[in-house]
Amino acid sequence: METLQPDDPRELGSYRLLRRLGAGGMGRVYLARSPGGRTVAVKVVRPDLAADAGFRERFRHEAEIAKAVSGRYTAPVVDADPDAPLPWLATSYVLGPDLTDVVAAHGALPERTVRALAVGLAAALQEVHAAGLIHRDLKPSNVLLAADGPRVIDFGIARAVDGSRMTQTGVVVGSPGYMSPEQAQGKDVGTAGDVFSLGAVLAFAATGRGAFGDGASSHAALLYQIVHGDPDLTGVPQSLLGLVRACLMKDPTQRPAPAQIVTSLAPQGVEPVLTDWLPSAVASTIATHAAGILDLEAPEEAPAVASFGPAPTMTSDRGTGNPAQAYGGHPAGPPTPGYGAMPSPGHGTPAHGGALGEPLNGTVRLGEQGAGTGRSRRRVLGLVVGAAAGVAVAGGGVAWWLAQDGGDSPSSKDEAGQGGQAEPAGERFTTPPPGVAPQPLWHKSVAEDSTSSLVPLLIHEDLLLISGDPLVAYDVKTGKARWSKKEACRPGEPLLFHDGKVFLADGGYDGVLVALDVETGEEVWRSRLGKSLSVDSAIAVDDENVYVTAKDLGESRSATEYRTAVAAISHSSGTKTWLQRRDWGTKDYDVQGSVSGKYLVYADSNYNLTVRDTATGAQLWTRKIGEDWTWQPTVAGGLVFLPGDELKALDADTGDTRWTLSSNGRRAFRNPSVIDGVLYVSDYDDGVWAVDVKTGERTWLCDDLEANGPETFLRAGSSLYGATGGLSGGGVVALEARTGKVRWTFDDNKDNGEPWQVALSGNRLLVTHGPEVYALPAV
Numbered sequence: 001m002e003t004l005q006p007d008d009p010r011e012l013g014s015y016r017l018l019r020r021l022g023a024g025g026m027g028r029v030y031l032a033r034s035p036g037g038r039t040v041a042v043k044v045v046r047p048d049l050a051a052d053a054g055f056r057e058r059f060r061h062e063a064e065i066a067k068a069v070s071g072r073y074t075a076p077v078v079d080a081d082p083d084a085p086l087p088w089l090a091t092s093y094v095l096g097p098d099l100t101d102v103v104a105a106h107g108a109l110p111e112r113t114v115r116a117l118a119v120g121l122a123a124a125l126q127e128v129h130a131a132g133l134i135h136r137d138l139k140p141s142n143v144l145l146a147a148d149g150p151r152v153i154d155f156g157i158a159r160a161v162d163g164s165r166m167t168q169t170g171v172v173v174g175s176p177g178y179m180s181p182e183q184a185q186g187k188d189v190g191t192a193g194d195v196f197s198l199g200a201v202l203a204f205a206a207t208g209r210g211a212f213g214d215g216a217s218s219h220a221a222l223l224y225q226i227v228h229g230d231p232d233l234t235g236v237p238q239s240l241l242g243l244v245r246a247c248l249m250k251d252p253t254q255r256p257a258p259a260q261i262v263t264s265l266a267p268q269g270v271e272p273v274l275t276d277w278l279p280s281a282v283a284s285t286i287a288t289h290a291a292g293i294l295d296l297e298a299p300e301e302a303p304a305v306a307s308f309g310p311a312p313t314m315t316s317d318r319g320t321g322n323p324a325q326a327y328g329g330h331p332a333g334p335p336t337p338g339y340g341a342m343p344s345p346g347h348g349t350p351a352h353g354g355a356l357g358e359p360l361n362g363t364v365r366l367g368e369q370g371a372g373t374g375r376s377r378r379r380v381l382g383l384v385v386g387a388a389a390g391v392a393v394a395g396g397g398v399a400w401w402l403a404q405d406g407g408d409s410p411s412s413k414d415e416a417g418q419g420g421q422a423e424p425a426g427e428r429f430t431t432p433p434p435g436v437a438p439q440p441l442w443h444k445s446v447a448e449d450s451t452s453s454l455v456p457l458l459i460h461e462d463l464l465l466i467s468g469d470p471l472v473a474y475d476v477k478t479g480k481a482r483w484s485k486k487e488a489c490r491p492g493e494p495l496l497f498h499d500g501k502v503f504l505a506d507g508g509y510d511g512v513l514v515a516l517d518v519e520t521g522e523e524v525w526r527s528r529l530g531k532s533l534s535v536d537s538a539i540a541v542d543d544e545n546v547y548v549t550a551k552d553l554g555e556s557r558s559a560t561e562y563r564t565a566v567a568a569i570s571h572s573s574g575t576k577t578w579l580q581r582r583d584w585g586t587k588d589y590d591v592q593g594s595v596s597g598k599y600l601v602y603a604d605s606n607y608n609l610t611v612r613d614t615a616t617g618a619q620l621w622t623r624k625i626g627e628d629w630t631w632q633p634t635v636a637g638g639l640v641f642l643p644g645d646e647l648k649a650l651d652a653d654t655g656d657t658r659w660t661l662s663s664n665g666r667r668a669f670r671n672p673s674v675i676d677g678v679l680y681v682s683d684y685d686d687g688v689w690a691v692d693v694k695t696g697e698r699t700w701l702c703d704d705l706e707a708n709g710p711e712t713f714l715r716a717g718s719s720l721y722g723a724t725g726g727l728s729g730g731g732v733v734a735l736e737a738r739t740g741k742v743r744w745t746f747d748d749n750k751d752n753g754e755p756w757q758v759a760l761s762g763n764r765l766l767v768t769h770g771p772e773v774y775a776l777p778a779v
């Protein structure tokens with residue numbers, strides 16, 4: 001920002017000019033103020049363009065259309081004079097830096113800010129496109145960051161300048177690195193071209209560099225990469241990668257529409273997403289910068305020359321041909337290293353019935369001194385800054401649990417001592433565009449000292465139980481606790497449900513199996529196997545029994561070596577159905593089991609796989625399974641499935657191999673899941689396989705995951721959902737069940753080392769990641 005020079009005018013129309021903001025492809029840009037105190041940016045056309053009758057006509061047309069773009073996330077045109085000796089137009093001045101300067105000073109933005117930026121920019125494109133315009137030059141310097149959301153500037157008017165440029169052979173209009181492939185090739189550009197530019201802007205915000213190259217690259221190299229190359233998206237957060245990749249598709253028809261982006265990223269509305277959306281380092285200087293701008297006054301003495309002289313030499317901002325809206329510290333001093341932004345003055349639809357940009361009905365906009373109010377600009381600023389500060393302290397809305405830099409979303413304490421969340425937006429969920437994960441309906445963080453490995457259990461389509469101390473049942477629609485019970489089970493204890501009751505070992509407190517009423521948490525019965533027998537863990541449940549492992553302390557040889565047993569307990573009465581002793585030296589807390597029909601199957605830490613008859617407990621067979629037993633045995637259709645270097649299907653009656661599936665040079669298979677006659681399994685190269693259960697033939701292989709291979713699966717409708725293990729790069733993935741095509745990946749970027757788990761309740765996915773619990777729409 002510079003002081004006015006002798007050849008600068010002091011007034012244009014009714015606006016008093018205060019400072020020079022910069023210069024670009026169309027002319028000079030000034031900071032100015034209306035008689036009512038509204039701060040605007042006034043762009044004055046270059047003399048050579050002003051002399052072009054064709055340009056003036058295009059300028060008039062585009063200015064009229066641009067006035068209709070008056071939405072929340074654009075800096076609207078509030079006034080224009082295309083008939084002036086040097087045509088000019090005035091836009092709302094946004095008290096905030098542009099994205100280029102923010103990234104230059106602070107580096108790549110955090111995920112929460114980039115998410116909010118995507119929502120705001122997509123909403124801005126909706127506003128621009130609804131007015132019949134295509135921006136065609138969306139780039140970081142055309143994105144301003146205000147406290148209450150981003151603003152898109154310089155829409156529409158560029159076409160007035162472009163009309164003359166496009167008559168020149170070989171000229172491509174736009175900003176290399178951010179224009180769409182069709183624009184780079186000189187083809188017609190539609191609204192999807194702006195979506196491509198949006199993807200490039202988001203990649204820049206998330207990584208601090210251009211997806212197709214940087215300023216050191218030649219324009220020709222950038223254009224070639226845009227048309228023929230793949231974007232470098234290294235560093236884009238996993239949860240945003242699908243969205244950015246979808247926006248950057250070469251084929252315009254495959255890109256999501258702005259409305260789809262807004263709906264999928266902000267299911268509860270745009271406003272909560274943009275609450276407290278900026279990093280503190282950027283937001284902390286808002287008041288300083290705003291105060292400096294609003295306290296500016298016009299020069300007291302008129303210059304000797306008050307009209308334009310010879311056409312000035314035009315320079316572009318960073319070589320992009322757009323001055324944007326300059327900002328800094330106090331205008332009289334050097335730029336401030338941090339950045340600040342205040343809400344755009346008078347954002348929204350301009351008042352009608354008076355001059356463009358002036359308030360009606362006594363409305364006082366930021367930077368105005370309304371008649372009869374007695375408020376100075378500083379006073380109005382103080383009110384708005386105070387409100388912004390309050391928002392910053394209080395934190396964001398529930399939609400932005402990701403936005404807290406590793407913290408939790410603000411919430412009140414519910415009856416279980418955990419944070420409750422607001423009611424969800426509704427049950428009519430919208431399918432997000434390809435590659436875009438749905439946003440959580442609610443999120444809560446369970447205290448880490450009360451749980452080490454969360455096991456979700458969905459029941460009656462309205463409750464989620466999380467094992468730990470206390471054991472808590474949450475409402476799946478709100479995330480609020482319905483009941484809790486202390487000393488009911490140890491953290492991570494498997495929870496089994498049947499016929500309105502939840503069954504769990506009491507964690508060694510009394511060595512018993514307890515049945516609780518799932519609706520109230522009240523105890524229904526407790527079962528003790530015998531005087532010397534202590535229930536260790538519940539491993540499976542079917543229509544008749546709960547199957548448990550136990551220690552026989554009466555037959556112990558030493559403190560560390562004791563006889564173990566497996567037992568069946570009737571879940572209707574709590575009485576013992578049968579009990580069978582196991583071999584010496586096995587440890588029941590190292591057992592994982594499943595049940596299907598007449599087969600109870602479990603694996604233990606001695607690397608044994610054992611199958612028993614559910615009616616009597618008689619052992620049908622047992623066999624060694626190698627060096628890895630840490631998987632949940634899968635049994636279906638009379639087959640037991642054994643992962644490893646090969647995937648094997650064993651006869652559940654005899655243990656004989658029925659079929660074998662080779663990994664075809666890929667690394668070993670993980671634990672499989674069987675759903676409706678299809679076996680789903682991932683390998684250690686992070687591929688996902690669909691296999692015919694009866695024949696062992698592969699149906700499809702998905703090798704496009706941007707996450708670790710899932711270890712558990714569930715299916716809902718046409719989608720297959722998988723939850724990965726505890727390594728970094730995990731999350732929940734959604735695939736098309738019929739083809740294996742990746743739909744989206746959800747990741748909270750919290751590397752807590754715990755596995756992901758997913759379960760289904762109606763049309764909601766309940767997801768846990770260590771102490772983090774999320775409810776996602778099953779779309």
